[in-house]
Amino acid sequence: MKTVIRTLAVAAAATTLIATGAFAAEKGKSVGEAGYVWNSAGGEEDEALHLKPDAKAGKDVFEVCSACHQPEGWGLTDGTFPQLAGQHYRVIIKQLADIRAGNRDNPTMYPFALPSQIGGPQAVADVAAYIQTLKMNPDNGKGDGKDLELGKKLFADNCAKCHGANGEGDNDKFFPRIQAQHYSYLLRQYEGIKAGKRRNANPDMVKQIQNFSDRDTRAVLDYVSRLPAPKDKVAPKGWKNHDFD
Amino acid sequence: MHSSRKFVAAVAVSALGMLAAAAPALAADGKALFSAKGCVACHGVEARKPTLPTYPKLAGQNADYVFQQLSDIKSGTRANGQSAQVMKPIVAKISDEDLRALADYLGSLGPFAPATAQGPAGPGKQLFLSKTCFACHGKEGNKPVLKTYPFTAGQTKAYLLQQMKDIKSGKRTNGAVAAMAPVMHLVADEDMPAIADYLSNVK
Numbered sequence: 001m002k003t004v005i006r007t008l009a010v011a012a013a014a015t016t017l018i019a020t021g022a023f024a025a026e027k028g029k030s031v032g033e034a035g036y037v038w039n040s041a042g043g044e045e046d047e048a049l050h051l052k053p054d055a056k057a058g059k060d061v062f063e064v065c066s067a068c069h070q071p072e073g074w075g076l077t078d079g080t081f082p083q084l085a086g087q088h089y090r091v092i093i094k095q096l097a098d099i100r101a102g103n104r105d106n107p108t109m110y111p112f113a114l115p116s117q118i119g120g121p122q123a124v125a126d127v128a129a130y131i132q133t134l135k136m137n138p139d140n141g142k143g144d145g146k147d148l149e150l151g152k153k154l155f156a157d158n159c160a161k162c163h164g165a166n167g168e169g170d171n172d173k174f175f176p177r178i179q180a181q182h183y184s185y186l187l188r189q190y191e192g193i194k195a196g197k198r199r200n201a202n203p204d205m206v207k208q209i210q211n212f213s214d215r216d217t218r219a220v221l222d223y224v225s226r227l228p229a230p231k232d233k234v235a236p237k238g239w240k241n242h243d244f245d
Numbered sequence: 246m247h248s249s250r251k252f253v254a255a256v257a258v259s260a261l262g263m264l265a266a267a268a269p270a271l272a273a274d275g276k277a278l279f280s281a282k283g284c285v286a287c288h289g290v291e292a293r294k295p296t297l298p299t300y301p302k303l304a305g306q307n308a309d310y311v312f313q314q315l316s317d318i319k320s321g322t323r324a325n326g327q328s329a330q331v332m333k334p335i336v337a338k339i340s341d342e343d344l345r346a347l348a349d350y351l352g353s354l355g356p357f358a359p360a361t362a363q364g365p366a367g368p369g370k371q372l373f374l375s376k377t378c379f380a381c382h383g384k385e386g387n388k389p390v391l392k393t394y395p396f397t398a399g400q401t402k403a404y405l406l407q408q409m410k411d412i413k414s415g416k417r418t419n420g421a422v423a424a425m426a427p428v429m430h431l432v433a434d435e436d437m438p439a440i441a442d443y444l445s446n447v448k
Contacts, residue, residue: 068377068428108423111391111394112390
């Protein structure tokens with residue numbers, strides 16, 4: 001009798017799950033949770049990383065993204081949407097996979113990371129490859145420029161080790177390029193990482209920035225927003241991407 | 246297979262069958278509930294024409310979205326506009342199963358707007374595109390990207406305006422509003438009437 005009840009319960013639960021579409025990828029652990037391993041890979045991220053990308057196909061995928069991230073991939077200077085142009089291939093794949101697996105909470109972005117909107121792991125690889133063809137915004141959103149000396153010191157002492165001497169990041173290690181990113185976007189992510197709200201964060205970073213004051217935060221992120229990207233990665237002023245005209 | 250396991254399998258299959266068969270029965274309840282609970286009085290017969298311009302059109306709205314709203318109004322998680330004073334006392338007396346039946350019934354009255362519906366060209370339509378609204382609500386507000394997002398094509402103008410205002414100000418925070426609120430600062434208050442006007446005229 002017990003088995004019958006259990007089977008019925010499982011059947012009922014399965015029907016509900018299927019009906020609500022909750023059979024998405026399994027959520028991983030969150031930063032701060034026991035057993036959390038940053039970038040523990042597996043799942044779609046792994047799949048996408050091993051596929052041969054097609055930037056031409058990625059252009060079709062990016063049309064969806066361009067609605068908010070703009071055709072140039074520059075996002076908005078007020079930081080509502082981050083600049084994607086210039087971001088590392090592996091970083092983009094990881095973040096897309098994490099958002100659609102529910103490892104990184106972003107309600108606004110969530111539908112656009114779903115297979116129903118952009119496609120499977122091949123599409124993820126393709127769009128990441130297309131983004132590599134986009135040159136960066138020569139005039140990204142910046143802070144108020146008032147505390148750059150402090151920012152420079154904090155950056156050198158804390159951030160350069162992983163994000164690079166110029167904030168260029170590291171594709172192999174999945175550390176994002178943060179140079180020339182919009183200040184307000186940096187601020188929002190940084191605060192989310194510090195508070196443990198950005199659940200796919202690197203725990204070393206969470207620990208490192210715990211004791212940063214508000215002043216420290218503003219100073220270092222303003223400094224980062226002003227770190228220039230390599231010249232060959234930056235578009236001329238007023239450049240428009242005509243791929244979606 | 247042992248006969249006891251065969252029996253368990255048969256029971257499981259029939260249980261799933263019963264669950265599937267129960268669905269149309271619930272939809273029938275939804276129609277009866279829509280009258281019995283007084284919804285017709287404000288939302289109109291078959292939910293097509295609200296009796297006041299500030300009330301939303303419901304016929305054909307996404308069932309999952311409607312259910313979220315009903316649940317949130319019942320719990321107080323959504324309290325903007327007239328949902329607290331007018332709606333809450335009514336839905337407070339409706340069971341969750343009945344709310345689901347109502348939502349499913351309303352979803353079955355589709356389409357919310359015809360597939361070919363178009364709105365007038367003009368500033369409202371331009372804003373609907375440039376402010377990224379179409380990305381989530383679909384072109385002409387008629388193709389929401391998730392079943393938990395609402396159709397807005399042909400919705401009543403005053404209701405749309407109220408929701409935009411309340412989502413921007415933080416007066417309404419329930420459900421998928423978490424996805425919309427972060428982009429509302431891109432929309433100036435003065436832009437909202439034009440957007441509402443455009444959407445209400447999508448037919």
